[in-house]
Amino acid sequence: MAEMDPNTLIIVVTIFVAGFGIVLGTAVPALAEGRAVEKALENMARQPSIARDIRTTLLISMALLESTAIYVLLIMLILLFANPLIDRLL
DSSP states (O other), rough: TSSSSSHHHHHHHHHHHHHHHHHHHHHHHHHHHHHHHHHHHHHHHHOOHHHHHHHHHHHHHHHHHHHHHHHHHHHHHHHHHHHHHHHOOO
């Protein structure tokens, strides 16, 4: 690994970081979405009269949580296909 070309080393490290980042960046929002749905369903079962308000709040929060996963995907795709580190570090 010490005799590896610097460009190749940066690309390999970037691939590992992108893989780890996409796993972490999608798992955390997915867990948060599952928790939000669980709590919303519990509250709807307890107070059916305000289920409409809970549902509206849930949909807004789900959209915000999902947008974080989309931002992670965007950053990882930039790192993989338009890697700015190759030009800056070498």
